[in-house]
Amino acid sequence: MATERIVAITGGAGALGSALAAHLASKGYRVALFDTERAKERLAQIATQLGNANAFGHAGDFAKAETWNAALAGTKAALGGAPTHGVLVAGGWEGGTPLHAANDDSTYEKMIALNVDTAYRALRALLPAMVEKKAGSIVVVGSRVVERPWTSTGAATYAASKAAVVAMAQAVAQEVLDDGVRINAILPSTMDTAANRASMPKADPAKWVSLESASSVIAFLLSDESRDVSGAAVPVYGRA
DSSP: OTTSOEEEEETTTSHHHHHHHHHHHHTTOEEEEEEOGGGHHHHHHHHHHHOTTTEEEEESOTTSHHHHHHHHHHHHHHHSSOOSEEEEOOOOOOOOSOGGGOSSSHHHHHHIIIIIIHHHHHHHHHHHHHHHHTOEEEEEEOOGGGTOGGGGTTOHHHHHHHHHHHHHHHHHHHHHGGGTEEEEEEEEOSBOOHHHHHHOTTSOGGGSBOHHHHHHHHHHHHSGGGTTOOSOEEEEOTTO
């Protein structure tokens, strides 16, 4: 079992995380799904759908090291080893207020916690075992605002947090390159999810990025087919 592909997915109960889990499971990965406490039931449902022998869910605050310790211990017990791959989907968005009009620091603090802290903790937790084995691949989900920050007007702290995540991923990618571990990022525009359709009813979702498309790009970056790609930030814009 230890030589099998085990992928850890943060934000595993969300629209992209759950679609990606099913996509990777169909390709022979065992899947460890990580998300917040409020997603606990959804994680259990996804694990049951994928088969409890091939999927494991853990809920908690993944901006904390102790949550990662428990999640990785559970993954090893349930799936037979430490994650050999990782996809960092977890994050959040909260905008709508120009920076100068903010009444407090709550949005900034939330964006750093949801986007930067979770990615930092994920890399800290996942990389040691991969470096030790001299193999591994991680994909970080960034955003188009990393390259087009002006499109995040009213949500400057979101743009800054996503840029920090991608910069960190690219710097760390160079640190572990000689250890056989690769780290890449994707930069999606608007994703075609039920939540986005509900919040933007007048938009044309046919121009957005489908969950299937994003999952396929991530799967490629995880796979040996992209063995010569590391430190990349791949635009996944659709026609939005």
